Amino acid sequence: ATPAATMVGTTIGAQHGVLFKGGDILERARDVDTVVFDKTGTLTEGEMELTDVVALDDEGNPRGTGGAAADGGVVTERERHSEDDILRLAAAAESGSEHPLARAIVDGAQQRGLDVPEPENFENVPGHGIRATVGDSDVLVGNRKLLADEGIDPSPAEETMERLEREGKTAMLVAIDGALAGVVADADTVKQGAKEAVAALRERGVDVMMITGDNERTARAVAEAVGIDPENVRAEVLPDEKSDAVEAIQRDGRKAMMVGDGVNDAPALAVAHVGTAIGSGTDVAIEAADVTLMRSDPGDVVKAIRISDATLQKIK
Ligand code: ADP
Numbered sequence: 001a002t003p004a005a006t007m008v009g010t011t012i013g014a015q016h017g018v019l020f021k022g023g024d025i026l027e028r029a030r031d032v033d034t035v036v037f038d039k040t041g042t043l044t045e046g047e048m049e050l051t052d053v054v055a056l057d058d059e060g061n062p063r064g065t066g067g068a069a070a071d072g073g074v075v076t077e078r079e080r081h082s083e084d085d086i087l088r089l090a091a092a093a094e095s096g097s098e099h100p101l102a103r104a105i106v107d108g109a110q111q112r113g114l115d116v117p118e119p120e121n122f123e124n125v126p127g128h129g130i131r132a133t134v135g136d137s138d139v140l141v142g143n144r145k146l147l148a149d150e151g152i153d154p155s156p157a158e159e160t161m162e163r164l165e166r167e168g169k170t171a172m173l174v175a176i177d178g179a180l181a182g183v184v185a186d187a188d189t190v191k192q193g194a195k196e197a198v199a200a201l202r203e204r205g206v207d208v209m210m211i212t213g214d215n216e217r218t219a220r221a222v223a224e225a226v227g228i229d230p231e232n233v234r235a236e237v238l239p240d241e242k243s244d245a246v247e248a249i250q251r252d253g254r255k256a257m258m259v260g261d262g263v264n265d266a267p268a269l270a271v272a273h274v275g276t277a278i279g280s281g282t283d284v285a286i287e288a289a290d291v292t293l294m295r296s297d298p299g300d301v302v303k304a305i306r307i308s309d310a311t312l313q314k315i316k
């Protein structure tokens with residue numbers, strides 16, 4: 001392309017809030033045959049809200065109405081924790097984390113009028129959850145793997161977890177002093193325009209995929225809501241494995257555009273044929289990317305490819 005054509009394309013992009021880092025990127029975007037979306041904060045708002053708190057009894061059944069008492073048995077209160085107890089400790093553990101899942105748990109606890117103490121210490125386990133000491137309680141909040149790695153069997157909560165995940169929520173296990181105590185769940189909303197973006201890309205013959213650290217069931221529920229095929233979902237991908245996943249997709253000669261917002265998306269943005277950052281995302285992602293979508297609208301992915309097309313057609 002001539003410098004004049006790419007300059008026009010870059011300017012038109014900027015007018016639409018699509019910032020190309022250079023003329024070569026503008027030329028590359030039209031060759032994209034696969035778009036890989038990150039889930040949280042890219043296809044979804046990334047503004048989680050606490051939706052559920054479930055206290056489990058010794059058998060893993062939700063306590064409270066129904067549960068053990070409904071079977072005629074007496075609920076043994078011993079060291080079982082109430083919903084408020086679980087939420088208070090989970091929120092305390094999460095109060096040191098900046099993760100959107102963590103923020104939602106802390107806000108949810110405060111909105112319910114719970115007094116959230118400071119954790120004595122906490123440790124982030126990337127892609128899995130958090131480990132903390134709150135008062136004299138050891139608290140774990142996270143996925144199945146987090147608990148399993150500590151020798152705590154997460155399976156009694158499976159039915160509750162699956163129910164919440166089928167609703168597209170991110171369900172997290174809470175263990176207190178080495179025992180499974182309950183489940184908390186956060187929900188996110190799909191961005192307006194996400195579904196239309198996927199449809200427009202597919203219309204163009206572009207394969208659309210989704211990649212996420214979240215679990216398979218939640219990922220599929222979100223994929224279904226935006227029109228991404230279940231076989232195009234890569235779930236439970238660890239933060240440092242996202243770039244490997246993009247490389248694997250590109251191995252057979254595909255030209256992928258990775259679209260993401262998070263720190264953990266940065267390496268994947270860098271290895272993709274075109275890396276596209278969501279404008280509301282982290283600086284690290286924007287820095288690693290070739291294109292930034294200032295309006296944070298996934299629909300602007302289509303615009304980026306179209307502008308590339310139009311610019312290069314004119315100069316042929
Ligand atoms: P994403 O790719 O959606 O941003 P992450 O890789 O950060 O997800 O996390 C993957 C999974 O690990 C989450 O879905 C959750 O189950 C668990 N997890 C991560 N961080 C936390 C946290 N602070 N509290 C609870 N669970 C967490």
Ligand code: MG
Pocket residue numbers: 038039040041042260261262
């Ligand atoms: Mg994200």
